[in-house]
Amino acid sequence: MDIKRVGILGAGKVGIVLADLALRAGYEVRISGSGSVEKIDLTIKTLVPGAIASENSDVVANSDIIILAIPLSRYKNIDPELLSGKLVIDAMNYWWETDGIREEVLNPESTSSEQVQDYFKNSTIVKTFNHMGYHNLQEEAHPEGDPKRKALFVTGDNKEAVDEVAKFVNTMGFDQVIHYNIADGIMTEPGSPLFGASLRLNELRRVIDNFDHTEFGRKIAASKKNA
Template structure:
């Protein structure tokens, strides 16, 4: 399969390494041009291209760039991309460390990926945002292995979600349906499943406990949790 990855940071590079190792053709892009991706291409085995080329060649497309940079993507990025090509969003909102405060993401009305979807004008599937990038490379195991890490997958396009869930499984993780994109708040930073590497039964149990509609109390709790996480990361220089 051809996979286009827009974003060559930690998650984009980790996905490229694993996907190439599985025999997929990976096209990777950043905002500065393919000539700046020689080291990434050599490390991952992916082909360095422009963002438009990555989108056009992908049978699945992954957008994995800082949230604040989403509005800077080319407006015609998906013009020639067939409607049935799934687009994955891995973004997380980091107001303290990286993105600055975005009031529309702090009211609780929109999830992070709903905001991204508005800007990209394409239905999105949310996944790979709640796992450490290095774990994508090192912790995938065969289906049926005890303790296999589960990854939540949220989105409103059922066929696209199924394609993405199959890819998650191939990468060595149990895909768990996290409902529509509006339910993707359950996998955002500050929530109990963020970075927790839970198995499928524990993740489903957690989602049942959280419910489908985010309460004001949950929203406030998760924002506070995430702020503490960001401050700890800032102190440790994990920027």
């Protein structure tokens, strides 16, 4: 797959930062927001000149890869058929301040990305860009080989798709730690040691190697009980 055109659904802080990185990497970028095109057009022209503000359908139709950068509680507002056949990056996380009560957004029996993949069943979902804060994404992207370069976790069930997204992440300025199990996206969710971390490649590998799924599961269960 030759990725030349990047589509971003979500014109918030993360979406704007990823649009800027993609433009700097030489991609054609389209981005949509929650309102009308006219509503976000001036913002896009000001913050990411060169990106094209458009509606969801136009963004998807004219992009080789789609990034979901919307609040997690709103992904079901998107018709799953719109993304049918598309390679989709899930850059979303549950966050109580924007998403509300967790149980109203997510089934506690599986990870958020598994549920996103189940909903967009005819799309291929890969999880990345979600564990590093948007400020770090913006400020710490560096060319390959730069000793200051940071790393991102990339995971999904489709090996070919994960490898393709990892190449894309590389062009965006980050090294990658790659897994081939979308359920491993739990390691990047809020409350995990990886969430919010801005780490170099070896540091990120060390955190992932030491990740205790059982302990993290207990913490999530306790937080639900005390909510």
